[in-house]
Amino acid sequence: MNVLKRSALIFIFSSMMGVPAVYAEDEVASLPTIRLMAESELREEVGIVPYQEDKNVRQALQHHLYKVNLDMQNQEVSESVGGLNYQPQAAQPDLSYVPAILQQYILAVANGFQSSDPTNGVFKMLEPLNINRDNAIDFQNGTMKVDLSDLLKLQQQIRDGLNPPPSPLFPR
Numbered sequence: 001m002n003v004l005k006r007s008a009l010i011f012i013f014s015s016m017m018g019v020p021a022v023y024a025e026d027e028v029a030s031l032p033t034i035r036l037m038a039e040s041e042l043r044e045e046v047g048i049v050p051y052q053e054d055k056n057v058r059q060a061l062q063h064h065l066y067k068v069n070l071d072m073q074n075q076e077v078s079e080s081v082g083g084l085n086y087q088p089q090a091a092q093p094d095l096s097y098v099p100a101i102l103q104q105y106i107l108a109v110a111n112g113f114q115s116s117d118p119t120n121g122v123f124k125m126l127e128p129l130n131i132n133r134d135n136a137i138d139f140q141n142g143t144m145k146v147d148l149s150d151l152l153k154l155q156q157q158i159r160d161g162l163n164p165p166p167s168p169l170f171p172r
Contacts (some may be wrong), residue, residue, distance in 0.1 A: 099160075128154045 038043065095103045105124075111119030123132055129150050 128157070 095106065098106065109121050109124045112124040
């Protein structure tokens with residue numbers, strides 16, 4: 001009972017003294033926090049910041065560009081002589097003395113060799129022997145047969161191309 005009397009006495013004494021009470025005001029300060037925002041939200045929050053030109057930065061940039069340009073123009077040439085590879089342009093062949101049919105054949109073979117697939121030129125050369133891409137595999141296997149008359153015909157065409165018949169306008 002003694003304890004009850006003491007606690008009642010302390011309660012009455014403390015109520016008379018006035019226990020400080022905490023009251024919240026209407027405006028509560030909020031602590032800064034980090035939030036993730038999309039660019040559009042950030043623009044709404046901050047607004048558009050106008051461009052402000054800094055003259056010192058601009059002058060430093062101009063100075064740097066001027067220095068780079070001067071360095072490019074005043075590039076030193078090394079005194080060591082390096083090798084200079086020069087390949088003269090190849091002379092164009094003169095096919096004026098070759099008959100027109102043989103000229104066309106030579107140019108077709110040359111174009112075939114200069115194409116992206118050089119085997120076109122090889123097959124153009126082998127065309128009079130009836131060798132093409134389809135039967136070239138047989139030739140590699142050793143089962144290809146070439147007609148002797150085709151060989152003789154090709155030989156005669158080459159002979160006729162190199163030795164054209166005499167022209168009545170230009171006798172030999």
